Amino acid sequence: MLVKQISVFVENREGKMREIAGILKENKIDIKTISLADTSDYGMLRMIVSDAEKAYEVLRDAGYPSKVTELLAVRSSNYAGCLYDILDALSNSVDNIEYLYTLPDEGEPYIVFKVADPETAEALMKEKGY
Amino acid sequence: MIWNEAKECMSRDEMQNLQSKRLVKQVSYVYHNVEYYRKKMQAAGIEPGDIKGLEDLTKLPFTTKNDLRDTYPTGLFAVPRSQIVRIHASSGTTGKATVVGYTRRDIEIWSECVARVMTMADLTNEDTIQISYGYGLFTGGLGAHYGAEYIGATAVPTSTGNTKKQLAMMCDLGVTAICCTPSYLMYLTEAIEEQGLLPQLKLRRSINGAEPWTEEMRKQLEERLHIHAHDIYGLSEIMGPGVAGDCEFHKGLHVNEDHFLPEIISPETFETVDDGVTGELVFTTLTKEGIPLIRYRTKDLTSITHEKCECGRTTARLSRFKGRSDDMLIIRGVNVFPSQVEAALLEMGETTANYLMIVDRVNNLDTLEIQVEVDEKFFSDEIRELENLTRKIAHNLQQALLIQPKVTLVEPKTLQRSEGKAVRVIDKRKLV
Ligand SMILES: [Zn+2]
Ligand SMILES: [Zn+2]
Numbered sequence: 308m309l310v311k312q313i314s315v316f317v318e319n320r321e322g323k324m325r326e327i328a329g330i331l332k333e334n335k336i337d338i339k340t341i342s343l344a345d346t347s348d349y350g351m352l353r354m355i356v357s358d359a360e361k362a363y364e365v366l367r368d369a370g371y372p373s374k375v376t377e378l379l380a381v382r383s384s385n386y387a388g389c390l391y392d393i394l395d396a397l398s399n400s401v402d403n404i405e406y407l408y409t410l411p412d413e414g415e416p417y418i419v420f421k422v423a424d425p426e427t428a429e430a431l432m433k434e435k436g437y
Numbered sequence: 438m439i440w441n442e443a444k445e446c447m448s449r450d451e452m453q454n455l456q457s458k459r460l461v462k463q464v465s466y467v468y469h470n471v472e473y474y475r476k477k478m479q480a481a482g483i484e485p486g487d488i489k490g491l492e493d494l495t496k497l498p499f500t501t502k503n504d505l506r507d508t509y510p511t512g513l514f515a516v517p518r519s520q521i522v523r524i525h526a527s528s529g530t531t532g533k534a535t536v537v538g539y540t541r542r543d544i545e546i547w548s549e550c551v552a553r554v555m556t557m558a559d560l561t562n563e564d565t566i567q568i569s570y571g572y573g574l575f576t577g578g579l580g581a582h583y584g585a586e587y588i589g590a591t592a593v594p595t596s597t598g599n600t601k602k603q604l605a606m607m608c609d610l611g612v613t614a615i616c617c618t619p620s621y622l623m624y625l626t627e628a629i630e631e632q633g634l635l636p637q638l639k640l641r642r643s644i645n646g647a648e649p650w651t652e653e654m655r656k657q658l659e660e661r662l663h664i665h666a667h668d669i670y671g672l673s674e675i676m677g678p679g680v681a682g683d684c685e686f687h688k689g690l691h692v693n694e695d696h697f698l699p700e701i702i703s704p705e706t707f708e709t710v711d712d713g714v715t716g717e718l719v720f721t722t723l724t725k726e727g728i729p730l731i732r733y734r735t736k737d738l739t740s741i742t743h744e745k746c747e748c749g750r751t752t753a754r755l756s757r758f759k760g761r762s763d764d765m766l767i768i769r770g771v772n773v774f775p776s777q778v779e780a781a782l783l784e785m786g787e788t789t790a791n792y793l794m795i796v797d798r799v800n801n802l803d804t805l806e807i808q809v810e811v812d813e814k815f816f817s818d819e820i821r822e823l824e825n826l827t828r829k830i831a832h833n834l835q836q837a838l839l840i841q842p843k844v845t846l847v848e849p850k851t852l853q854r855s856e857g858k859a860v861r862v863i864d865k866r867k868l869v
Contacts, residue, residue: 314818316811318848344820348845351820370850372816405819421819 308380311359316372317350334365342408379425380417400431440556444695445750457490459723464488470515500733510536526574527673538727550693551584554682558642558667562589569617572596576677581616614642619650649758653783675720686747689754704762715740736761768803775861781837787815791852797865805842810849
C-alpha cells in the first residue's frame with residue numbers, strides 16, 4: 308500500500324510543535340502517526356494524517372516549509388522475525404531505505420518506508436505476498 | 438534621452454573648469470556664512486583665497502557626521518531660517534538625528550538631479566511612478582516624488598508599508614515604474630509571484646536605493662519582474678536620492694558632479710586613490726545654499742571612473758557600492774561585507790536571499806553563524822538532503838568570505854523582512 312506523508316521543517320524553538328499541532332487541530336486534521344527526526348539546529352516532523360494535501364496547504368500558508376511524499380506501507384504481523392522478513396523482501400526491491408516508522412492501524416500496524424520509487428517497490432512487494 | 442545634455446555630456450576640461458569655479462565660490466560662501474566652518478578653516482590655517490580651484494581641494498579639512506552632531510540641529514546652516522523651505526533628518530545609529538535644510542533653489546536643483554536619474558532609467562512624462570519610499574523626515578519619499586513631478590510623470594505617493602494596497606495601486610493604475618529600496622522590491626516580487634499578479638502589471642522600470650545591493654539582486658529583480666532595475670544613490674547630508682544614478686548600460690552610477698564633487702580616499706591614509714581603486718566616497722557640495730558641506734566623508738565604499746559612458750554621458754561614474762566602511766565586519770582579521778553573503782546566496786539560487794549574520798566571540802575566537810531561510814522550492818524531507826544543502830551553502834560562503842561560517846537553516850519569513858531597511862548583522866562582540 309502507498310500512503311501520503313506530510314513532512315514539515317521545524318526550527319528548534321520553544322512552542323513550535325505546539326503551534327503546528329494547533330494549526331492541524333484548527334483545520335480538523337487527524338494525525339494517524341508522527342515521527343520526529345532532530346538535528347542540533349532543526350527538526351523534521353513527519354506525519355501521516357487524515358488529509359495530507361490539506362495539511363500541506365494550511366502549513367504552507369502558515370509559513371512552514373512542507374512537502375507531501377508517498378511512502379511504501381507494509382502490514383506487519385505479530386511474530387518474532389517479522390521485521391527481518393519484510394526488510395529481506397524489500398532488500399531485493401529497493402536500493403536504499405531513507406527512514407522508516409510505524410503506522411498504527413486496526414489490527415497489526417503498518418511499517419512505512421521512504422524509498423526512492425515507492426510505486427515499483429509496492430508492485431514488487433505485492434508479488435512477494437505483502 | 439538625456440535630461441540636461443549641456444551638463445551631463447560636458448568634456449572633462451569643461452566640467453573641471455565649472456567645478457573649479459563653483460568650488461571657489463562655495464568655499465568662500467561657507468567661510469562667510471557658517472561660523473563653524475570659518476573656525477575650522479582658521480584652525481587649519483586656510484583662507485578662502487587659498488582655494489583657487491580643484492587642485493586646492495585637498496587642502497580643505499574633511500567634514501564628518503560628528504561635525505553635524507556637534508552643531509545639532511542647525512549649526513551648519515548657511516542661511517537664516519526664513520530662507521529654509523524644508524527640513525529633512527536622518528536617524529543616527531547612535532543618539533541624535535542629523536538635520537538638513539533646503540532653500541527653494543536647493544529643492545529645485547535636487548528635483549533636477551532626480552529628474553536626470555529618472556531620465557537615465559528611461560522614464561518620461563508618459564510614466565506612472567509609484568513612490569514606495571517613506572515620506573517624511575527621510576529624504577527618499579519626497580526626493581523621488583519631486584523628481585517624478587519634475588519630469589512630468591504621474592507620481593503615486595504610496596509611501597512604505599501596506600503591501601496589499603501597494604499591489605492594488607500597481608495593478609489598477611498601470612504603474613510603469615517603482616521607486617523603493619531593493620529589499621522591499623524583492624519582498625513585493627515574492628508577493629506578486631505568490632498572487633500571480635505579474636500578467637496584470639505594466640511595470641517596466643524600477644529605481645532602487647537607500648541601501649547597498651548587488652548585481653545578482655538586480656539580475657533577479659529584472660528577470661522575475663521583466664523590468665530594468667536602476668540604482669540610485671544619495672544621502673541626506675549631501676542632498677538625498679539623486680546624487681548619482683545608473684543608466685540603461687548599468688555600468689556604474691553617473692554622479693551629478695556639476696553639483697556634487699566626488700573624491701575617493703583611502704579610509705586609512707585619507708589620500709586620494711586612483712580611478713578604479715576602492716575607497717571611501719567623499720563629497721563636496723558645489724551649489725548648495727541651505728547646508729553646504731565641504732569634503733563630507735560618506736563612509737560608503739566604492740571606486741570611480743571618469744571614462745565616457747556608452748550612453749553618451751561624460752559624468753564620473755561610481756561602481757556598485759561595496760558597503761560602508763562602518764558596515765565592514767572584521768572577523769578573525771578578515772574584512773567581511775554583508776553584501777558578499779547576499780551575492781553568494783543569490784548566485785546559488787537554492788535558498789531565499791534572506792540571511793542574518795551573527796558574529797560572536799567564544800574563547801577569544803570570532804565565530805560567524807549565518808542563518809539562511811529554507812526555500813519552499815528546494816525543500817526536501819530528507820535530512821541528508823538538507824545537510825547537503827547546508828554544506829553547499831557553507832562551502833560557497835567560505836569561498837566568498839574566506840572564512841568558515843556555521844550555516845543554520847531557518848524557516849522562510851522568520852528573518853526580518855524590510856519595508857525599510859533589513860537587519861542583516863548582529864554583532865554580539867560589541868556587547869562584551
Ligand atoms: Zn537592466
Ligand atoms: Zn551611462
